[in-house]
Every structure is written in structure tokens, then in C-alpha cells.
Amino acid sequence: MMRAAPKSAPSLRRATAARRVAAAALASLVVVSGGVRAQSGSPFDGTSPARASYSASDKDARSGMDRAERTVDGVETYHVQGNVYMLIGAGANVAVQTGADGVLVVDTGGAAKRAAVLAAIRRLSSGPIRWIVNTSAEADHTGGNETISQAGQTVNGNPAAIIAHENVLARMTEANRPITELPLNTFFEPARDFYFNGEAVFLYHPANAHTDGDVFVYFRGSDVLVSGDLFTTTQYPVIRADQGGGVDGLVASLNQMLDIAVPKYLQEGGTYVIPGHGRVCDEAELIDYRDMVVIVRDRIRNLAAQGMTLQQVLATKPALDYDGRYDNPRGPWTSAMFVEAIYRDAGKTTSGKQRAAVK
């Protein structure tokens, strides 16, 4: 270490002898394990799709397109794994599954980029767009619904079917969205599944999480999760209490995704996760995000239980250790808004002193 802490204090030196014993034990381990050859054909070859796809010419290994070819009006395409691609730059992330049966699209981005999203999909496949899944009613996830749906076709000749939880249809109807944008193929149960492009596709509805209409999607053959806004890498989770969201439901949804995700060696790769916003992740990032939400939630609840007002709670900076990573002080969703959402949520789950403070 070139710049060390003041470890020259006498009391520091006293511990050295004991540590040498431990070092000797470790050294003996080295000798015991030495001389063994690495396994031939080891899967740990360090060439995950992410790394392998960044060759000198920047060509995507599956599509053969370089980065410029994979970009349409600011919307970029990235092959995640198996049949699944991610489109970046359209507002929320868009997932596209392609194959012999046609195209399935999860979320359609914001309205401003709908033409670019469609063009990007068309570069991936000329097959019919059969299905669209909305993970929530958010405008940046559903803004391209009409364009993508009208460009597609179900097997019986209608525009591509838009699937969502029934509460999404209710929210979008309340918002006076045109009928051509609405998800008219709805479900109300906790899960739905079907088979498309050679793999099972699962739609899961966690109750009362980001909103009351969330869906996350799992492509079982490709081993890719699409989380919607239940998980992002760009901000704290948005908990929309006005639309039935709640922090406990959010934590439950993250736990549910963790149950599905299986990592490869050293907690890396395996199941990949396309977040609502931000970069492709695997289980390691999902667990860190879950840990963060639980820890911040519990801190806020503890302070609320002591009778602290929202202002007092905010003054303690209960998310300080994560603000450098997830706070966006200029919005649209700040650390203070995240803290307030959890604080208000605490008032719904407890009583007495805490509820009085929350009011």
C-alpha cells in the first residue's frame, strides 16, 4: 500500500505474530492445492455474451451488426441472451424476443421514440409482431403501444395483442389513452404463461409493488427476466402509492425474481435481468438492490416508530449510503421522494405513535 494508515502504533505490531501463524496455515494450503491442473473445457472461460460481443469491430455476435448498424434514431439494440434483445434509448427499456413464431415485445418505450423502436425491431426480425406485454401503465413503457401494435398482426389478422394486468387497463383508461394504445388482453391472476418462439414465457403479477398493475416477464429458454420498473439501475424504486404501490410489495417482487434467477459460476451471468431503466444485470445486482430497499425501508420505519416527522426523518439521510448511486437530485424521482414514499407507506402498516407522526 503506497499510502497507509498509521499502522506503526505499537499496539498494531503486537498482533502481527498471531497473524503470521494464520499466514503459515494459508501457505500450507497453497502447497497442498498446488500442481493440480485446471479443468479442461472449464465453463469459466471469461467469455460471457457481454464480453464476447465487444470485439474490435464492435460487432454483435448474434446479429452481426456493429454498433452504428444497431442504432436507429438514438435507440440501440443489444443482444442479451437466447432469443431476447434489449432496446436502449426509447425511454424505458424495451425487450424483444424473436423467433420462428414472430416477435414478442415487452414494453414499447415513450411515444417520442415509437418509430425508432419499430425500426429497431424490424432490423432484428421481419416476422410478424404477435404480442406486446406492458409491465405497467407508465407512459415511458407504453408510449409506443399503438405504433407497434398496428405494425403487428395476431394469427387471426388483428393488430398485435397488448397484454397487461387488468389494473393497467384501468389506469390507462382513467388517463384517457386512445383505445388503440390500451392493453385489451388482460389477466387478473398472479401469473400467466404461454409458449412462443420455442420457449415458455411467464408473466408474473406481484401485488402492490411499483403500482397495483405490475408484471415482470420471464423467458424460460432464453433465461432472461424483464423486470419493468420493479428494478432499475438508474434510480431508487418508484413507489406510486396513488396507483396502489407499496414498499413491501416491491420487496416481495424482488424476492420473487431472486427465486427465479440462477447465477452461473461466481454469481455472474446465468439468468440475465433487463431492468426498467439502465443496464443489463444478473442476480448479483438484483440481490444488492433488494438488500438496499430492505435496509432503507427498515431504517425509515424505525425512525417513524420513534415518532419522527417526515422532515426529521429526511434530516437523518436514511439512504445516504446509496444516494451516490441512485439519487437523481434533479428528478424525476429523488432520494427524498423515495424516503417520503416509504415513510407514508409506514403509516399504513403500523399504528399509534408512528401513525400520528406520519399524519
Added chain:
Amino acid sequence: MRALVLCGALTAALAATNAHAQIDITGEWATKAHEDFDDRVPGDVQGDFTGVPMNDAARRFAESWDVTRVNLLEHQCQPYNVAHIFRGPMQFRIWTEKDPATQSIISYREYLGTYQQFRTIWMDNRPHPPDYVPHTNMGFSTGEWHGDILTVTTTHIKKEFYRRSGIPSSDRTTLVEHYIRHGNLLSHVMIITDPVYLTEPYLNSEEFVQMERGNQNWLYNCEYVMEVPMDKNKVPYYLPGMNPFIQDYAKKFGLPFEAVFGGAPTTYPEYEPKLEQLMKGR
């Protein structure tokens, strides 16, 4: 005049060799842990935050850190990342991948015995990937020679720790390494920047010695299992002010806690008078 021509020819020859004939760093290398031994081989004592320019966010994280969190299934097999792993006991191997047509080096490859990790350092001027691709424990590395010093820049690194005592690293870490060979010794210098958890670059250096008897690299198998019946969704942590171990290191070595937890200012020689003052007041 002849001297001038000779000088020009020599310059041209040297310039030509620079592209292909830097010092050879390939081979099998083993930790020579004489420097910062206590920190690197036995490992840090719980509550050891010395030597790391941690910021307030890192301090808050460390205050909440419950080491039993690594028992969770999803955390059990998480290895040390590239910005941390060189600090521990390790054997590693370096070899090259060469362009068969030109024999120029396309990449250096490393096999790190600790946790059995592979790494590629690209030498062909390819760009680093965009932000949206997955991050990995080893990150994405590119290298370039400066004379006989190989300088490697790594981004796209998964979050991990600078210390097991709970000093976190973020996924926005950038690592710059310098590989400098002196005979059978390899000096490895790491300069880590992390806008999320560090106030200034975190510098470390390590020495590795070339192994005369090759391939003593370790193998590592990790299988995550529930070892103790527990709620699998429980997240071990401490509420602020409730961590009973936070001052263990300071107490064990009779140091003022503020000197242990103070971050960058405590890493400079200028801090010694203040430390002496604090020690006298105890």
C-alpha cells in the same frame, strides 16, 4: 554524418521494437505479501477501516454492515472483484493471445487462482463497451505500454468491497493498473477511483514473485447452500448506532476510533501529529 545515420537507424529500430517487444510479463506469479501483510494475508479485523479514503456514504454503509449477510445464498459465491482481489493471497498466470499473421499481441489473459477467475486485457485498441452491458467481477480491460510499463484501464466492474469489514465499492469504479517487471519480481500498482464511495483515488501496490515451478494456481469450487435454517429473504444489517462490532479494530489496537474511521486525511503523514495528540488524550 555516419554517426547521424547510425543514430537514425537505431532510433528507427527502437521505435519498431517498441510496438512488439516490451518486457515479457507472462508466466506464473505468486503473492509476495511482505507489504501490508496483516491486511492482506490473515485479513482485516472487523472494524478495520484504515487506509481507505472512504466518504460519508461508505461510512454509513459500514455502520450498517453485518458480516453474516455473506451467508445469504445469493451472496455466498460472490468473489472479490478485480479492484480488490490482488490484495489477498493469490497465484496468477499471464499469457498472450497473438495475431498469427503479425505476431502482435491481441490480448493478455490472466488466470487468477483465487476464486478461479479469468480475465482479458485487450491490446488492440478496441473501445470499452457502452454503459448498458452487464458488469462482471473482472470488468472490461484495455491495456497500453508506456515504455516497459503496462498500463491497464478497467471499467464495468461489479460492486463489491474494498474491505471485508464493510467498505463498499460501487459499479462505477474505474481501476488503473501498472505492471512493472524487475527481474523475477512484478510490481503491481492499482489506482482506484469510485465517485460513489471514495473521496479521492485509492492507491495500492503489491509485489509478485515469479514461480519457478509453474502452475501452482489454486482451484476453487463454490456451491451455495443453506447452512443454517433461516428466513431466506432476511437481510442481516444493523440500524444506525447499533453495530456492536464497529469499534472492534480500534479497541483491539488501542487506536482512537476517529483515526480508524476518518478516511483520506488519516492516510497522510501529516496526520501523525494529530494521531499522537489523540493518543495522549486517551
